[in-house]
Amino acid sequence: MSRKQIKLAVNLRGVGDSISEWRHPDAQPDASVNFELYKQWAKKAESALLDAIFIADGLYITEQSLPHFLNRFEPVSLLSALAAVTSNIGLVGTVSSTFSEPFTLARQFGTLDKISGGRAGWNVVTSGTLDGAADNYNEKQIEHDAKYRLAAEFLEVTKGLWSSWEEDAFVRDKESGVFFDPAKMHTLNHKGEYFSVKGPLSIERSPQGQPVIFQAGTSEAGRNFAAEQADAIYSIPKTITESIAFREDMRRRAETFGRSADDILVFPSIAPVVGRTAEEAEQKYQEMASLVTITDALKYTSRFFNHHDLTQYPLDEPALNLLDLVPAQQGSLKNFTEALKSGITLRQLALEATTPRSPFMGTPEQVADTVQEWFEAGAADGFMLVPFGPFGMDDFLTQVVPILQERGLFRTAYESDTLRGNLGLHIPQNRYVTN
């Protein structure tokens, strides 16, 4: 089954997720810490009627970090600021459950949700603690599976805190002097494996009840966590087939947790390259690819090969032997295994690693066709637009979105004032209300 219309969000990521996008002539090289620019972007996305903007995050940096990671805004503060200058678009921010406190997070997202009139979303990430993040958080250690157990308890607590007040708890009757109804104030009294949180939360529910929960896990534990807890999933599929399988799997898992399959929305990320002609799209791709020097590209690509120095190998011969450099086929390398086996060169591999080629490429009609194909095949409920280059968002919003609207596949006006309303998600019942 597919929904009637496509949902669309855009991942705003400053100077870009690549090592060299900031060097593009049209790029603002301080974009990641330029609030005026984020404001423009958010307003453009809102003018185009997108469901949400999305802010990714990370909790540590090194000299080798991508430019955008080195120097960027913290998501909750950024989205709160953007809430004040937008009125309809959803505001989804990434925060790690591993390194946060549920009471603080529930207050901050509760505040964002109130300030925005019900437009907040929280992308729950379960930071690994064996990576650098733990170094910034008192060397807190937690295993892979335990971090999902912790995240599930964290969600349980925050959702409980967001139920602290029934909708009509605040009476505010000046005449009688009754400010609130104590019977509609609920104390959580949570004591669990990882958290002890009494409550109640010191902020009332927002018009959408509580923030929309995004998640992006792909491991077994991550999928189950998302299927049980999330309203929306950010996925990064390589192909339509993979995306259909993932979405079906998530819908099935949601049902095993007693939810409806439609309670969970899958948002594959796409980085469309749009040109007036297919050739112009290819030119735009090449223009971006050419910003990466081969030295930088090899240095970047080495992270998929245990940081092995790749400059010692020939650039323009089939590079299948690179697979021998890595003991097992590890996570990120998997994406390149097939390509290497099919005979690509090191130069081609480095190019693909630093400037991946999107299946969503071509004229506006071609890109709209691909979007429609994925949507109608059940590969997506919505899409997470990850702008390709400084022109990527504008191109998609001004050229592709109107086609989707003409085809009846995308809204021509916001249906609701809240993010849940626009996404077609129900408002979670307050857990203390039994009617």
Added chain:
Amino acid sequence: MSRKQIKLAVNLRGVGDSISEWRHPDAQPDASVNFELYKQWAKKAESALLDAIFIADGLYITEQSLPHFLNRFEPVSLLSALAAVTSNIGLVGTVSSTFSEPFTLARQFGTLDKISGGRAGWNVVTSGTLDGAADNYNEKQIEHDAKYRLAAEFLEVTKGLWSSWEEDAFVRDKESGVFFDPAKMHTLNHKGEYFSVKGPLSIERSPQGQPVIFQAGTSEAGRNFAAEQADAIYSIPKTITESIAFREDMRRRAETFGRSADDILVFPSIAPVVGRTAEEAEQKYQEMASLVTITDALKYTSRFFNHHDLTQYPLDEPALNLLDLVPAQQGSLKNFTEALKSGITLRQLALEATTPRSPFMGTPEQVADTVQEWFEAGAADGFMLVPFGPFGMDDFLTQVVPILQERGLFRTAYESDTLRGNLGLHIPQNRYVTN
């Protein structure tokens, strides 16, 4: 010594710090969660050229909490939103060092500081853990003196993180492809008693270097902490004499920590009641006082007497015997001891507890005179306006501020774009820069 001009901040506190202010005919009873109202307030304060708005906070509530405490915005999120709709006024928010993580706090205030163009301030509070806050934070326990040791280490870490990047670290030269200068990126590598934080921070310094540090401690440990670490102090003196002594003490302590006495600004809080005539001011006071029922007032006042039921005592007889109810003269009760000894009744005491009478009361000229007197006597570098009633801020800004301006005691234009600039504070040197 006193400075040339008075600094002014305003504490924005929703429905008020009293139990009944929300019942005033002009009060918006949802003020504490009404962002449009906070926006109006911030803009008014900015139009009047105030140095800063200030947001207090607390980390737990009970049924007995004041209306504003029960249901309000979280300060960092609120101030980030206000940053987007203001351009000159400082944005000072309260966050507890006891229940926060330095890396997260440094990022959030660093983001607020960047978004606002250098207008952020952090009011460091060292929440007691024997009170209800610990119940919302995994029952974390820490003793009174240790909490200041923790706070000092916390400040050390955050200030270190705010020095992660030298001012010119981000080169962003598209031609050469150099995004940043690794020699100007500094890794903190902090390992202390309470925190282990490697860094660097993933956001560059703001135009004011780092957020302004506010503090409000009055204990010996609190005073030393403020004298060593703070740029500004929020004090709550009863009299001008007390305030002069406090300010002198803090200036002297600052010097013992190797700082200049002028590096620290003392902001006594004041709640002026302004009328066209002294009688009108008295009427405004009585109007506010009358909103509190005697039952509510007694209930509220009982918190100063170990929650002893006060309704059993005569209302209109001298109430000196109430002092016997409390074993030792504890913190908050001290304020009433003198009054009780001088023979006030329980009704008068309850009135004073719920609606304290300000020494800053009368016509605009009288209030301006008192402000000037305190300032020139060395009782204050600035004042923290705590609006008395829903009209309190407007009255002061429109009637008293112009008089202070006429007298040359308050600015007629912002001196700077940053909070440090307006407060006349220097920009802290990056700790890694030795020139």
